[in-house]
Amino acid sequence: MKTQYKKINKVVIAGGGTAGWMAAAAFAKLIGKNLEIVLVESDDIPTVGVGEATIPTLHIFHQLLGISEQEFMAATNATFKLGISFENWRDVKKDYLHSFGFLGQGCWAAGFQHFWLKGRERGIASDIGDYVPEHLGAREGKFAVLAGQDLNHAYHLDAGLYAKFLRKIAEKNHAKRVEGKIDKVNLNDKSGFIDSLTLASGQVVEGDLFIDCTGFKGLLIEEALHTGYDDWSHVLPCDSAIAVQTKTVGRPVPYTRAIAHDAGWQWRIPLQNRTGNGFVFCSKYMSDDEAKKTLLANIEGERLNEPRVIKFKTGQRRKHWVKNCVAMGLSSGFIEPLESTGIHLFQRAIVRLLLMFPSQGIKQSDIDEYNVQTKEEAEHIRDFIILHYNLTERKDTPFWRHCSSMEVPESLKHRMTLFKDSGQVFKKADELFGETSWIQVMMGQGLMPEQYHPIVDMMGDDELRDFLNNIKSGVKRKVQNWPDSNDFIKHYCPSSVNT
DSSP: OOOOOOOEEEEEEEHHHHHHHHHHHHHHHHHGGGGGEEEEOTTTTTOOOOOBOOTTHHHHHHHTTTTOOHHHHTTTTTEEEEEEEEEEEEEEEEEEESSSSSHHHHHHHHOOOOOOHHHHHHHHHOGGGGOHHHHHHHHHBBOOTTTTTOOOOEEEOOOOHHHHHHHHHHTTTTTTEEEEEEEEEEEEETTTTTTEEEESOOEEEOOOOEEEEOOOGGGGTTTOOOOOOOOOOTTTTTOOOEEEEEEESSOOOSSSEOOOOOOEEEEEEEOEHHHHHHEEOTTTTHHHHHHHHHHHHTTSSSOOOOOOEEEEOEEEESSSSSSTTTEEEETTOOOOGGOOOOOHHHHHHHHHHHHTTTOOOOOOHHHHHHHHHHHHHHHHHHHHHHHHHHHHHOOSHHHHHHHHHOOOOOOHHHHHHHHHOOOOOOOTTTTTSOHHHHHOOOOOHTTSSSOOOOOGGGSSSSHHHHHHHHHHHHHHHHHHOOHHHHHHHHHHHHOOOOO
């Protein structure tokens, strides 16, 4: 049955923060000419605001909005990010780096990992990261944005300042902000659609399409429309986080640090003016007080604020678009920030809705397609995050014993078995993480393939040595042309914010 409501003339975004202002900026600038865009937020409700690391897909969003990289970085105290250092994940004192960029060079039948595997067997290949420019750049602390270079870098940024930066873009393109706390969501008696929001002040904000950016609470999508939630805590057991900021000590590195501890992991995110620190942990194995002690014992520099505890449940809404309400940001679901996918998922939700924007009225076919795409994308990311926990040699604490023995989704089990048996990795159509990411993390966590593709044997040892050395030399030459990343930041995008 066709579901048609009415022409969309007014979009109401409930909640601000990064997700809300990303949506407001995108809708206002890209399709706002004949639309009224209103964002409702309250100064009294704090945002979670710890999503301070991104991945390279943010370039797509910024290009769509015509955002200058230098202006954005200066306004958000941003630094460059070339990957994530995973420390103590495979085992205590066994570290590896998952970098952005592409791994070496393969052929039509086999990815680079097959050539590398034979080279390793013959003793003529070095560390796999030597064949990725971003990997070497991260280790050497070097990076620059050069003309014609692939955009394989991301950022560490101040999420609060990023929301302010986006707010300016939204308001410049005629989006309006309404201050106030949402007191009631008013549903239409006949259709069950949302008609309006009543604020604590008594003001009523009517709309045709509502975007729920109200955080974990899901004020519209869950409390009003009762969508339901798929809980993933049986495969992603961490359910708490503590965040604290410190003054910068030493020179910021161009990568995020993810440091595994007894019952979770710690992040360290260097900005131009400070460092973002946090600890993600499982409350079944560690109390809030123990977690706080662990975090505070492992930070550097003077503390700038009091640590705050955030409780969460990993998973996603059973439906992300219901009637005339689309959930975005934390109200849509939550996957812990281990691979910095939060802002990416906000962005994907916005772009997906823009692609199938129901200007002439809401149709069930659009809703169904949106929900299928959103669900599948989140599940692909979920599997990649589970991989880090499950594929580990750590057996030193009850938490890690649980993670290494837990039953994982068949989709992930298949990927690990395929890689172990044959060294093969295949990226699904609209999946976020590509072959290079899966290879680096699986190998980093200790999974080595038992064989390589037979096409590699078409090369003799000398030819293979030359092939590997040429790629490695090319990577070295490229990185040699990059300056120290901090020196480049001072020249390219020094902070324009006094904090």
